[in-house]
Every structure is written in C-alpha cells, then in structure tokens.
Amino acid sequence: MPLSDESSALLPELRRHRLFERLGDADLAALLALAEASRPGREQVLFRQGDPCTGFFVVLDGIVRLYKCAADGREHVVEVIRKGQTFAEAAVFAGTPFPVYAEPLEASHLLFFPKAPFLHYLEERPHCLFGMIASLSVRMHQLVMKLESLTLRDAAGRLAGYLAGMEGSGGDGRLDIPRRTLAAQLGLTPETLSRTLSTLQAHGLISVDGRDFVVTDREALSALSRGESQLG
Amino acid sequence: MAKTTMPQCNGCRICDRTVWSTLSEDSLADLADQRVASRYQKGDVIFHEGSPCSGLYNVCTGKVKLVRTGRVGRQTIVRISGSGKTLAEIDLFREDGRHSVTAQAMEETVVCYLPRPTLMDYLKTQPGMIMELVHRLSDALFKAEQRVESLATKDARMRLAEFLVEVADAEGEPYGDNGAVRIRLRLTREEIAEVIGATLETTIRLVSALKKDGMLTDDEGHLVILDPSRLKRVHKSGAVGGVITPSVM
Numbered sequence: 001m002p003l004s005d006e007s008s009a010l011l012p013e014l015r016r017h018r019l020f021e022r023l024g025d026a027d028l029a030a031l032l033a034l035a036e037a038s039r040p041g042r043e044q045v046l047f048r049q050g051d052p053c054t055g056f057f058v059v060l061d062g063i064v065r066l067y068k069c070a071a072d073g074r075e076h077v078v079e080v081i082r083k084g085q086t087f088a089e090a091a092v093f094a095g096t097p098f099p100v101y102a103e104p105l106e107a108s109h110l111l112f113f114p115k116a117p118f119l120h121y122l123e124e125r126p127h128c129l130f131g132m133i134a135s136l137s138v139r140m141h142q143l144v145m146k147l148e149s150l151t152l153r154d155a156a157g158r159l160a161g162y163l164a165g166m167e168g169s170g171g172d173g174r175l176d177i178p179r180r181t182l183a184a185q186l187g188l189t190p191e192t193l194s195r196t197l198s199t200l201q202a203h204g205l206i207s208v209d210g211r212d213f214v215v216t217d218r219e220a221l222s223a224l225s226r227g228e229s230q231l232g
Numbered sequence: 233m234a235k236t237t238m239p240q241c242n243g244c245r246i247c248d249r250t251v252w253s254t255l256s257e258d259s260l261a262d263l264a265d266q267r268v269a270s271r272y273q274k275g276d277v278i279f280h281e282g283s284p285c286s287g288l289y290n291v292c293t294g295k296v297k298l299v300r301t302g303r304v305g306r307q308t309i310v311r312i313s314g315s316g317k318t319l320a321e322i323d324l325f326r327e328d329g330r331h332s333v334t335a336q337a338m339e340e341t342v343v344c345y346l347p348r349p350t351l352m353d354y355l356k357t358q359p360g361m362i363m364e365l366v367h368r369l370s371d372a373l374f375k376a377e378q379r380v381e382s383l384a385t386k387d388a389r390m391r392l393a394e395f396l397v398e399v400a401d402a403e404g405e406p407y408g409d410n411g412a413v414r415i416r417l418r419l420t421r422e423e424i425a426e427v428i429g430a431t432l433e434t435t436i437r438l439v440s441a442l443k444k445d446g447m448l449t450d451d452e453g454h455l456v457i458l459d460p461s462r463l464k465r466v467h468k469s470g471a472v473g474g475v476i477t478p479s480v481m
Contacts, residue, residue, distance in 0.1 A: 129366060150380060151306075
C-alpha cells in the first residue's frame, strides 16, 4: 500500500541507510514517494528464486532470510538481512531475476521500491548513484570475506568469527536467529554446529546457555576466527 | 618483473566490451591521453591486496586472477577476469580506498588503466558510465553469491566439476571429433585448488580420479575434458558411479 503523509517520519530513518545516506532532502523525499509499505508475517515468502525482479526492499524492522534451494531440495541461507539493510538491489541494477528466496524470520516492517520507477528516478538523478555504488562495494567486500572464510576456515573458525561479531560490549551475546538458520549460513549441518558449539565450550572459549552465550576467552576466539589457531 | 608500458591504444577493438563503451567518441578521444595501457607477463602482479586503489583497470587481452591471501598464507582465487572485464571496481568506492585482493596475470596480459581522479571527474558527468559500473558491480556480486552458495552446499568434487565446466564454456576449444573440449588457459593444480577451496592434495586426488574415470586428460599442460556432458552431471548432482566422493571443506 502507498505511504501516507506521515511518511516524513521515515525520512531520517531512511537516511541512516548506507544506500541513501548521501541523498539530499529533496532527493530523499522523491525517493520515499516511490515506496510502498509492506508488513509480511513470519515465513511469508516475499519472492522466489528465478521470479522476475520487481524491485528491492529496505528493512525498517524485523529480520529477513535470503536462501537458495539446491537441486536436492536442501536450503542454503545466503544472507540474513536485519533492520537498516536492503536486499535485491543488485538484481534491480543487474537486470537479473531474483537470485534467491526471501522470507521473514519474524513479522517485519519493510519498504518496497518498485524497479521501473526507481530506475527512472536514478536516470534523472545520476549523482545519487555514487552512494549506491558505495553500498554495493561494501556488500561485495563482505561476500569476498565470506568466500575466503568458507574456503579457508574450518567449522570452528567460522563459528568463532560469527560469535566474535555478535558479541556485545560485556562479552555476552544472544543468537538472534534459530540454530538451523545459523548452521545454514555458516555452511554447516545443524549437528556440526551443535558439536562445534560444545567444542568451543569444552575448550573454555565460550559458555552457552540456550541462545545466550558468553565469551570467556576473547583472545583465543578471535585467533581462531582469523585462522591463526586451530582447536586440537 | 617490470610491466611494459604500451604506446597509445588507438583503434583498440576491445573498447566495445569495456566500461568505456558507454562513452561518446569525443569523450573517448578525450580520455585517450589519460589512459595507460600496460603489458604484464605471466605471474606479474598488477596491484597488491592492501595497497591504495589508485584507479580502474580494464583487461584488454589475457587473463587475471584476483587472489586473497589468508592470514595463514593460504590463497583463495576470488575471480578470474578476462578480456573486457573490469578490475578494482569493488575497491574504488570503499571507505579505506584499498585493494581487497591481489591481481596477478595468469598469462601475457594487456591492461588499460585510468587514474582515479580522472575517472571520478568523468563519472560526475557521465551517467551511462556510472550505471555501467553499478551493473558490473551487481554482476560481480551475483557471481560471488553463486560461489558462496557453491562452497557451502557442494562437496569438493562437485565444485571441481563445476569450475571445469565453467572454464570450458568460457575458454574451451574443440579437441578431436568426439565432443571433447580443450581448456585454452593453462591452470596449475594450485590455482584449481585456490578456486574450488580444497587443499592441493585433495585437488590432485580429485583430478586424478576424473582422469581415471575417463572424463579428463592432459595435453601439454592444458586440461582436456573428454566427456563434457558427464562432467556436467557430476557438478549438478555429484552422481557418477565408481568414485568415492571425498567430503572436504
């Protein structure tokens, strides 16, 4: 549904996003005029892999899982998108179909930007493209790191990298996605993930209680995540 | 191993396939003085991971591998880029302005380079060119997502088959009359290992298994795929009788 006049409240929120942070007030307002609000429920599929790309999304609230289905039906999580992030903008620019499935892990609040009006908007405002290039570059860099991590690190190294990234300032943290989703994101089976969590705990690097964890040996965890050490 | 700077590249036939293709003839002529074409020999480094990104590169001829070196010294080939492809487009707009990978020539390669300040000036007035850059970045992003998926969901044998099929599609030439395909690019076992994310030992074992199985052979350092359709089946499903699929991460 189209946004109401109250949408001006969304302007500062949108500007916090990397894709739009360099836009001026007028450009941002014109962009927001294209957007449609969407409030999908948990596990309501937003689009399917191979569907023609109709536009891209900004997550205002919630968590969205992007995944692919292999020929044998196995799902692989490509990315978990959180509040303040976008998804499917690369497919808009590249002119490809949606490369993944998208499904909220919880009830979410999204903004949808339809493809044709968005591309027309950019044609009229080429200067806006610089910020978007910066955003794509950051995403690309993250993917390169993920490629490296998948290639070089074993299960313990990948999990350590993830936990180190999730850790709060007090050394504790909480897994905000289900374990099977985390396993898929790290390219592990759920069993390997459980085993690896236990191994990290047994080595005194973390202590785990359900979804909550506390980092007990930060130095060892980060050395493991950088591939500088391995668990014996 | 110093690069050789080439004379002006007037009449270059690759231009149509590069990011410059979006420019008008006038702009292109204008740029001619700013562009630098250089020739690199196999093994020469074009830029190093971590060094400041000073401009944009187009591959005119040859092949370049983009490599990341892990902290324990193992390498990952992120991408192999050939004629018409752009290098460093992912680094130009990063906040730290440094190269995220090392670019190294895999064979004799000619690269056309445009310094960053000139490029940025052009981008401000050339929406077509910036859109083309966005398109290329998105495309690179799409391919990287595919590789992440493949690394996470396929075993090393399937990834090897997938890579061989891919490189044969891009770099293959007919070999004999039986549908065999010879890969033009010479690839070392190390390079194959760095692309598929397996150890060298595993890669050597997997290549030998494919040879023993009659799907692959060597011809003066070039790999020859004897049975492309069977290899495709391996990469899709891993299915081919007789060989045990090792589980490697």
